[in-house]
Amino acid sequence: MKDRRSFLKTAALSAAVFSLEGVSAAPAARRGAAKPGQPIVVSTWDFGRAANAAAWEVLKNGGRALDAVEAGVKVPEADPNNHTVGFGGYPDRDGRVTLDACIMDEHGNCGSVGALEHITHAISVARLVMEKTPHVMLVGEGALQFALANGFKKENLLTPEAEKAWKEWLKKSEYKPIINIENSSYGKDNGAAAFSPLQLPGNVYNHDTIGMLAMDAQGNLSGACTTSGMAFKLRGRLGDSPIIGAGLYVDNEVGGATSTGVGEEVIKIVGSHLVVELMRQGYPPEKACKEAVERIVKRSPSKAKEIQVGFLALNKKGEHGAYCLQPGFNYAVCTTGNCDTLIDGKHYF
Helix, strand or coil: CHHHHHHHHHHHHHHHHHHHHHHHHCCCCCCCCCCCCCCEEEEECCCHHHHHHHHHHHHCCCCCHHHHHHHHHHHHHCCCCCCCCCCCCCCCCCCCCCEEEEEECCCCCEEEEEEECCCCCHHHHHHHHHHHCCCCEEEHHHHHHHHHHCCCCCCCCCCHHHHHHHHHHHCCCCCCEECCCCCHHHHHHCCCCCCCHHHCCCCEECCCCEEEEEECCCCCEEEEEEECCCCCCCCCCCCCCCCECCCEEEECCCEEEEEEECHHHHHHHCHHHHHHHHHHCCCCHHHHHHHHHHHHHHHCHHHHCCCCEEEEEEECCCCEEEEECCCCCEEEEEECCEEEEEEECEECC
């Protein structure tokens, strides 16, 4: 009888484990999971491909995921043609470019800056906050003072093109976000005319962040998130991007998540932390992101129809997935040196 009871107990346990693993492991091939020990980097939006390529240069040589995500997001930060991140970002309604960024490593260490002016690479300042101070976040003048004291050079981040857009916006000063307006491929894919932000000076663009997650050859995870925030925002406004748990969260035992879109709605559900905790319960990345999006819809059903929010997640197995409110959100994937992959996120509406 004892042997029979032991056999039944073992069989029941095995069935439970199989069932739990089936939730996250069975669709792995469909989601393009990295092979064990194979580095991978994912990031939000089509400009993430160039960022991923820079991150891959670190990962392919056995480098640390933390170094990879910093190197990766510095690419769009320095791109004057990207008006939602770093140098060339659209200013607030007073004409001042302010940057937000955060970073998190495999040990749970994190650093953040908010409303930082005059410094292109906000992500590198955030990393120094993590490594050289007892704090997690520095903001405004204090963040700038810290950056200058650590060798960063003060510069003018407002490019002529961004200044022109701001001055056009001032004529009406209307704050009406248009979903995915800066996703250059979205209008074409949906049969619409291609838009230039300068053709729409009365509007605000909510495609505003690069979030990046990486796993290195040692199986360790790190993440970074950086933005110039909503164009023509109220001075002092912070979105989710510099907030650990909202715009970015990494747990090296489980996975990482990041977000993009209207940050206020992400903050209200502590979105990236929620996604990671759902993955801890066995949800695959895409399903975890979907659950977070559905929570936003449940909180504000009418508002959710008018905005964009997207989540991107990478788990410890190298599986990745995304989900968003509206069509038009995509994310870039780089593994085994192929950094051209762009995947459309599934959407609620």
